[in-house]
Amino acid sequence: MSDLRHPRIEDVRLTDVFKALSDPIRLEIVRVAAQRDQQPCNVFATWVPKSSATHHWRVLRDAGIIRSTKVGTQRLNSLRRQELETAFPGLLDAVLTSIDTERSRGDD
Amino acid sequence: MSDLRHPRIEDVRLTDVFKALSDPIRLEIVRVAAQRDQQPCNVFATWVPKSSATHHWRVLRDAGIIRSTKVGTQRLNSLRRQELETAFPGLLDAVLTSIDTERSRGDD
DNA sequence: TTGATCGTACGAAAATACTCGTACATTACG
């Protein structure tokens, strides 16, 4: 489990951010990650096979949305809130709001 | 040129919106569409072949982002601002801001 | 050291998306 690569936020392209957010599993990961920092991978999307989940983590990492740090045998994941706010002001907040809005709509 | 289908905004899924925004050509279309309403297709992304452009228009329409109305031999396109604001509050504004932010970054 | 846990790496198959040539439909204008 080598150290994972995180792009510099200024190298992240907006299209990559949107591509990363265009999958329901990844959107769910983002939603849960927003609730609390430093959560291990295995609290997210538990119905997804490990190797599939790894793929989605990688897409989110490559898009600069999350940062994973190695702690023991786990990886703790957090949204890169401040950096995203700098690169794309207001975007992450609007995304998180939209996720919740759609969810509450779905609960009807 | 039959009438095109526009989804009801409440049927649009957030992942579809992000997928539609995950392509540079479509992001450019959105950027230009934000500047003025009711623009014909041929003012956008003029370097793209017509059949390719049609594909991107369709993706944007299917995602509920733009609405095209037939006027003469043209189609006039507008962002579905109000509807998007209802479905996903703050999202479109943040997207447009981010597009501009990234552009001004690229102009350095 | 042995075994369990957590997550990644790799690779292959299937599904999706993108590109674009060609043909076509609609409307406008002489």
Next chain:
DNA sequence: CGTAATGTACGAGTATTTTCGTACGATCAA
């Protein structure tokens, strides 16, 4: 009517993404 203009429909080729089984690496605990 004939022709030009605007944009869609279709289909094929290419590229990208997604899924997931298997194998592996790192860490911890007994």
